[in-house]
Each structure stands twice: as structure tokens, then as C-alpha cells.
Amino acid sequence: xxxxxxxxxxxxxxxxxxxxxxxxxxxxxxxxxxxxxxxxxxxxxxxxxxxxxxxxxxxxxxxxxxxxxxxxxx
Numbered sequence: 001x002x003x004x005x006x007x008x009x010x011x012x013x014x015x016x017x018x019x020x021x022x023x024x025x026x027x028x029x030x031x032x033x034x035x036x037x038x039x040x041x042x043x044x045x046x047x048x049x050x051x052x053x054x055x056x057x058x059x060x061x062x063x064x065x066x067x068x069x070x071x072x073x074x
Contacts, residue, residue, distance in 0.1 A: 001026055001059055008066045022062050029055040 001023070002009060012019040029051055035041040036048050043051070 001030070002063060002066065005066045005070075008069055009062075012065060012069055016065070019062065019065050022058050022065070026055055026058040026062065029058065 009023065013023055014020075032041065032043075033048065033051050033055060036043040036051070
């Protein structure tokens with residue numbers, strides 16, 4: 001997730017427990033989506049769509065936190 005902000009992500013994971021939690025949840029959802037799309041886990045279309053939406057919301061929140069961090073540390 002957001003690989004171009006690797007340095008900021010590393011710093012935020014160390015300094016901000018909420019960010020670290022968001023990052024972990026996003027990665028867990030990413031794994032579930034990947035497993036479902038590869039056929040390793042069976043989900044309904046609605047369940048898969050719900051996971052994707054939740055994952056996107058977490059990514060948006062993490063992105064905002066990264067942008068805020070960059071502004072504060074520019």
C-alpha cells in the first residue's frame with residue numbers, strides 16, 4: 001500500500017499507533033481479498049465488495065495521515 005511513501009509509512013508506524021493499526025487492518029483485508037479472488041477463500045460478491053470498500057476507506061485514511069505528516073515535517 002502506498003509504496004511511494006515507504007519512508008513516511010515507516011516513521012508513522014513507529015510513532016502513531018492508530019496509523020499502525022490502520023496499516024495492519026489494510027494489509028489483512030488485502031490478503032482476504034487476494035485469497036477470495038484467487039479462489040482460496042469463498043466469499044459472496046457482496047462480501048468481497050464490502051471488503052474492498054473497507055480496504056479503500058483504510059487506504060484513504062492512511063493517505064491523509066501520510067500527507068498530514070509530510071506537511072508537518074517538510
